[in-house]
Amino acid sequence: QLLVVESGGGLVHPGGSLRLSCAASGFHLAPYAIGWFRQAPGKEREEVSCISSGGGTNYVDSVKGRFTISRDNAKNTVYLQINNLKPEDTAVYYCAVVSGSVCDGDFDYWGQGTQVTVSS
Numbered sequence: 001q002l003l004v005v006e007s008g009g010g011l012v013h014p015g016g017s018l019r020l021s022c023a024a025s026g027f028h029l030a031p032y033a034i035g036w037f038r039q040a041p042g043k044e045r046e047e048v049s050c051i052s053s054g055g056g057t058n059y060v061d062s063v064k065g066r067f068t069i070s071r072d073n074a075k076n077t078v079y080l081q082i083n084n085l086k087p088e089d090t091a092v093y094y095c096a097v098v099s100g101s102v103c104d105g106d107f108d109y110w111g112q113g114t115q116v117t118v119s120s
Contacts, residue, residue: 002026002109006095009114012085020080020114022095030073033098035107036080038091038116045094049080050103058103062088085118092116 008020022034033052039045049059049069057069068081078095093114096107 004095004097004109004111006093006111006114009093009116011117011119013120014086014118016085016118017081017083018085018116020082020093020095020116022078022080022111024076024097028073029071029076029078029097031101033101033103034069034071034078035096035098035103036067036069036078037094037096037107038089039094040088040091043091048093050098051078052103053101056102082116085116087118090116090118 003025005023008018012018031053033050035050036048037045038048048063049067051057051069051071059067066084071078093116095111097109098105099108
């Protein structure tokens, strides 16, 4: 059984921080690029960050300087550190696995999502 599971979401005040985790079971994440996506109610899903198997990263402009994607292959986990949270960051956050080593092509395996809510 191949699974990825997100965790770490919650309710935080503006300016707060969260670290989201994407843990895999049934396969190794190391050979694959991993992306983080988010979807807010009534809005389209957007890719916020991606990390290649070699550790290269990219970010959507709106989160640069606040979000950091990383991976720990020994723990079979990818993280998204989110700092200086803003209300517009409120969304369900998903991780997804690319069938390849770089952040191109299709994301084939998706987690169930974790809710991030930013409110005062």
